[in-house]
Amino acid sequence: MITANQVHVDEALANISIAYDNPDLVFQKEVFPVVPVDKQSDVFFKFSKQHFRQYPDSKRPGADVNEIPIDLDARGYFFCDGHALDYPQPDEIQANADPGADLDIEVTLKVTEAIRLNEEINGAAIITTANITQNTTLSGTSQWSDFANSDPFLAIDQKKTVIRQSTGLPPKEYKLLMSEYTYLTVRNHPKLIDRVKYTQAGGRKPLTEDELAEAFGVAKVVVAGGMKQNTPEGRTDSLTYIWGKNVLMFYAAARPSKRQATLGYTFVWMVKVGGDGRMRGDLGANTGGFLVRRYRYERRRSDVIGVEYLNKEQALAA
Numbered sequence: 554m555i556t557a558n559q560v561h562v563d564e565a566l567a568n569i570s571i572a573y574d575n576p577d578l579v580f581q582k583e584v585f586p587v588v589p590v591d592k593q594s595d596v597f598f599k600f601s602k603q604h605f606r607q608y609p610d611s612k613r614p615g616a617d618v619n620e621i622p623i624d625l626d627a628r629g630y631f632f633c634d635g636h637a638l639d640y641p642q643p644d645e646i647q648a649n650a651d652p653g654a655d656l657d658i659e660v661t662l663k664v665t666e667a668i669r670l671n672e673e674i675n676g677a678a679i680i681t682t683a684n685i686t687q688n689t690t691l692s693g694t695s696q697w698s699d700f701a702n703s704d705p706f707l708a709i710d711q712k713k714t715v716i717r718q719s720t721g722l723p724p725k726e727y728k729l730l731m732s733e734y735t736y737l738t739v740r741n742h743p744k745l746i747d748r749v750k751y752t753q754a755g756g757r758k759p760l761t762e763d764e765l766a767e768a769f770g771v772a773k774v775v776v777a778g779g780m781k782q783n784t785p786e787g788r789t790d791s792l793t794y795i796w797g798k799n800v801l802m803f804y805a806a807a808r809p810s811k812r813q814a815t816l817g818y819t820f821v822w823m824v825k826v827g828g829d830g831r832m833r834g835d836l837g838a839n840t841g842g843f844l845v846r847r848y849r850y851e852r853r854r855s856d857v858i859g860v861e862y863l864n865k866e867q868a869l870a871a
Contacts, residue, residue, distance in 0.1 A: 577733075577778035578669055580676030584730065584775075584801075585817040585866050588809045589842075591834035593822050593863060594632040605721050631865045633822040636671065638664045639859040641850060657858060661845060664860040673779050676866050677795050679817070684868055685801070687715050697739050705739055706748070709769050712802050720814050720870065722804050727771045730803070732796035733778040740765055771802070814870055822863040 581587060609619050640660045650656055682688045689712070694702035713724040731739070739745065740760040749760065749768055766774040779795040806815035821842035824832045832844070844861040 575666065575669060575779075577780070578673040579730070579775050579777045579779070580673050580866070581819050583728065583773075584680075584803065584805055585676060585819045585868075586806055586809055586815070588818045588820050589823045589836055590631075590633070590820050591823060591836045593834070594630070596628045596630050599629055599869070602721060629867070629869065631820045631867055633820055633863040633865045635861065635863050636668050637859060637861040638667055639857050640664050641853060641855040641857045643853070643855045645854075647856070660858045661860065664858065665843070668860060668862050670779070670781065672862075672864070672866070673795055674781055676819075677777075677797075679866060679868055680799065680801055687712070687719065697735070697742060700741075700743050703742075704744060705742055706744060706769070709771075709802065713770075716802065716804070720804060722814060724770060725772060727802050727804055728773045728775055729766065729769060729771045730775040730777060730796070730801040732794045732798060733776050734794050735798055735800060736762070736765075736774070736776045816870055817866065817868040820865045820867060824863065 603621070608621055612618060640663065642656060642660060647656060682690070689708065691697065691703070691708065693699075695708075697703050697705050697708075709729070713727065716722070716727060717724060745760070745765075745768060749764065760768070762774040762776055766772065777794075777796040780792045781795050783791040783793045803816040804814060805817075806813045809815075809818060822834060823836050823838050823840060823842055824844060825835045825838040825840060826832055826844065842862055842864060846859045846861065848857050848859075849855075850857050
């Protein structure tokens with residue numbers, strides 16, 4: 554049995570986890586921004602679109618002034634689920650490691666990457682037609698791979714109106730997320746090439762994400778290049794795009810704040826471990842929500858490094 558005093562929280566390796574970055578994984582960085590929290594679960598208030606409502610403001614002598622009602626909508630609730638993986642390092646492997654091989658860092662990065670990959674896959678699973686009710690399925694000749702008949706600009710502009718009427722936010726602030734597969738297809742679309750051919754961007758190929766954003770009239774085009782294995786371990790590799798062929802147009806707050814519309818947030822429980830080995834919420838802990846633990850598993854003659862992360866990806870304005 555492994556006891557609490559045998560487990561050590563390695564702050565140096567935790568910094569490795571915090572600093573880890575895979576540019577292909579975009580969900581937390583671009584779609585559901587991080588909200589640090591000091592409790593594993595809590596409630597939060599949602600605010601209505603009251604600032605678009607007209608209220609009578611005429612004032613007569615001696616009469617009461619009209620009041621604007623408090624605009625709190627129903628409360629939301631989050632619970633940060635735990636995500637953790639361990640990686641054992643048998644004594645034999647450590648004894649045969651080449652000089653200069655930093656196994657601890659290698660293991661920490663590998664385990665962190667596995668957790669981050671799951672986060673991206675889980676996030677993409679939230680962006681479905683069941684959760685994003687304002688959606689359109691392109692089929693047949695309307696698919697953007699049909700260069701002769703499809704019109705990406707018409708499809709995007711029609712959805713701008715839908716989002717504008719739902720949020721009140723201007724289209725120039727929207728983001729457009731697409732898988733790398735879709736990006737490599739649409740940037741060669743004849744209608745796109747025709748639209749930019751007399752601009753500076755039209756003088757060279759291929760078009761970049763920034764040039765595509767300018768052509769579509771949005772703030773940013775996010776290319777999601779994350780891949781996942783589509784077959785069980787031990788079978789022939791089959792890599793597929795995590796985001797498939799989907800395109801998502803959305804608004805994400807630049808930074809979490811009150812009274813701010815956004816597609817969703819990632820609530821991350823910021824924790825640290827006290828001298829008694831117990832976790833506590835601490836917004837000043839600067840852990841990024843990651844804990845890296847190290848312990849000796851004597852029965853297996855192994856040193857074990859484990860990475861733990863507690864978060865909740867939650868759609869708010871789908």
